[in-house]
Amino acid sequence: xxxxxxxxxxxxxxxxxxxxxxxxxxxxxxxxxxxxxxxxxxxxxxxxxxxxxxxxxxxxxxxxxxxxxxxxxxxxxxxxxxxxxxxxxxxxxxxxxxxxxxxxxxxxxxxxxxxxxxxxxxxxxxxxxxxxxxxxxxxxxxxxxxxxxxxxxxxxxxxxxxxxxxxxxxxxxxxxxxxxxxxxxxxxxxxxxxxxxxxxxxxxxxxxxxxxxxxxxxxxxxxxxxxxxxxxxxxxxxxxxxxxxxxxxxxxxxxxxxxxxxxxxxxxxxxxxxxxxxxxxxxxxxxxxxxxxxxxxxxxxxxxxxxxxxxxxxxxxxxxxxxxxxxxxxxxxxxxxxxxxxxxxxxxxxxxxxxxxxxxxxxxxxxxxxxxxxxxxxxxxxxxxxxxxx
Numbered sequence: 272x273x274x275x276x277x278x279x280x281x282x283x284x285x286x287x288x289x290x291x292x293x294x295x296x297x298x299x300x301x302x303x304x305x306x307x308x309x310x311x312x313x314x315x316x317x318x319x320x321x322x323x324x325x326x327x328x329x330x331x332x333x334x335x336x337x338x339x340x341x342x343x344x345x346x347x348x349x350x351x352x353x354x355x356x357x358x359x360x361x362x363x364x365x366x367x368x369x370x371x372x373x374x375x376x377x378x379x380x381x382x383x384x385x386x387x388x389x390x391x392x393x394x395x396x397x398x399x400x401x402x403x404x405x406x407x408x409x410x411x412x413x414x415x416x417x418x419x420x421x422x423x424x425x426x427x428x429x430x431x432x433x434x435x436x437x438x439x440x441x442x443x444x445x446x447x448x449x450x451x452x453x454x455x456x457x458x459x460x461x462x463x464x465x466x467x468x469x470x471x472x473x474x475x476x477x478x479x480x481x482x483x484x485x486x487x488x489x490x491x492x493x494x495x496x497x498x499x500x501x502x503x504x505x506x507x508x509x510x511x512x513x514x515x516x517x518x519x520x521x522x523x524x525x526x527x528x529x530x531x532x533x534x535x536x537x538x539x540x541x542x543x544x545x546x547x548x549x550x551x552x553x554x555x556x557x558x559x560x561x562x563x564x565x566x567x568x569x570x571x572x573x574x575x576x577x578x579x580x581x582x583x584x585x586x587x588x589x590x591x592x593x594x595x596x597x598x599x600x601x602x603x604x605x606x607x608x609x610x611x612x613x614x615x616x617x618x619x620x621x622x623x624x625x626x627x628x629x630x631x632x633x634x635x636x637x638x639x640x641x642x643x644x645x646x647x648x649x650x651x652x653x654x655x656x657x658x659x660x661x
Contacts, residue, residue: 272301272659275371275391277362277382280308280327282500283530284570285377288438288467289396290318292375292651304369306362306382310501313533317549323365325381326357359384366391373659375651380428392658393432396651398439398447398569399592400429433658435461438647439569440576444603444638447569449595465645466573470554481559487524494519494623495560495580496527497553497571504587505529508566511614516544518616526556554578562623567597567608579639581626582606585614604634 274296279285286307293303305315308327315322362385366374374393376382386393429435439447441463453461475481479489487493496516498509509529516525525544534548550556554574557563563575567586575582584600586593588611597608607622625631 272296272373272655273369273371274301274303274655274659275366275369275374275382275386276303276305276307277325277374277376277379277385278305278307278311279378280311280325282504282568283310283314283532284499284568285396286311286314287469287570289375289377290315290320291467291469291648292655293320294318295648295652296655304365304371306365306379310532313531317532323361325361325365326354328354328358355381363388373655375655376432380425383428383431387431394651394654394658395429395432395435396438397429397435398437398450400435400437400451400453430457430460432460434654436651436654437461437463438465438467439463439573440465440638440642440645444641446572446596446599446603447592449599450592464647464650465642466570466577467647467651468574468577469648471643472558472578475555475558478558481555484555485559487559490522492523492562492623492627493560494523494525495556495563496525497530497563497565498528499530499568499571500566500587502531505566508585508587508611511611512564513544513546515614515616515619517541519543519620526560528553528556562626564619564623567593567600569596572596572600572605573642576605576635576638577642579636581631581635583609583619583622583626585609585611588612603638604631605638606631 274293276289276293278289286305293305296303304321304323306323306325307315308325312322312324358381362381366385366389371391374382374386374391375396376386376393377396378399383393383395437447437451439445445463482489482493496512498505498512512527516527519525521543523543527544527546528550529546529548531548537548539546557574557578557580560580562583563580564583564585565571565575567584572582572584582600582605584597584606586597586608600606601608606626609618609622
């Protein structure tokens with residue numbers, strides 16, 4: 272079978288959850304091709320998977336990484352339509368050349384439409400069904416009406432595929448529940464399949480063995496700082512976090528990953544802090560650590576929970592999806608949320624100490640047990656096999 276992956280290229284979360292599915296398909300003798308753009312291209316190249324680079328779609332950010340909705344929406348109408356049509360044209364060209372038997376669209380409207388135009392079965396993978404767009408008060412009502420029309424059309428496109436697969440925990444532990452808002456009449460195609468985890472905790476040596484490998488004592492607090500997101504968005508945050516973790520007590524061992532897939536894997540060590548441009552074995556660090564400090568992308572939160580680790584979450588300012596993910600994780604008592612705008616050493620240390628208390632640990636272990644019941648990769652392979660043309 273020939274399987275085409277049309278993947279959103281903003282950040283690495285979307286492509287990171289599609290590559291393990293692609294590798295499973297390759298293991299059984301299928302062919303795969305990725306279409307993506309921006310940061311995700313470096314990830315696919317590093318994985319050594321076939322790639323076609325699609326025209327990019329960006330959103331603007333301020334110097335501190337805050338999403339700049341005013342600049343993002345400064346060139347609407349004809350300009351944005353041209354960008355989308357250019358991406359649709361590219362998808363049609365790539366698919367005609369590859370001749371897929373099945374298309375996986377991870378949050379890509381253009382991939383769904385191209386597949387439907389070519390008569391190829393397609394499944395949608397997403398965790399953001401309904402986008403909430405912040406608006407200024409001026410012309411607010413008119414803007415909301417326009418947004419409502421656009422989002423209604425996008426919602427219709429999501430449901431054009433055979434199924435809509437959401438890589439999140441089923442109720443009552445759904446993290447992206449506030450980002451979904453799926454109308455009841457469209458729920459028949461929607462399925463929550465659990466997080467897509469490339470490496471399960473049971474696939475690795477014990478926590479003690481890994482800590483010994485990394486030279487971390489049992490009496491040391493091991494903190495894994497995982498900084499993900501688009502390159503243009505995370506530069507300021509990386510600088511802030513470097514300054515803060517350098518102040519941690521000497522018995523805190525810190526590993527920070529800044530997730531740059533096109534970088535050489537040469538760590539920089541400063542006392543008890545080690546900074547990696549890229550980690551090929553991030554799951555070992557997840558298993559060995561005591562707590563995860565990160566942005567609030569669904570993939571990072573889900574991985575930490577599947578490994579039984581409490582979280583300190585610092586959402587990207589004005590990033591509504593991350594804000595709702597973080598808010599939900601805190602409501603479920605899986606971690607604490609800090610605002611980047613008021614972030615300081617005292618608040619960060621206090622939050623780390625809080626989530627290491629027994630109530631948080633017990634709650635994370637409870638959800639971890641629930642997560643172990645699902646195998647999202649196998650579910651996706653089954654969906655592709657059942658709906659594919661071959």
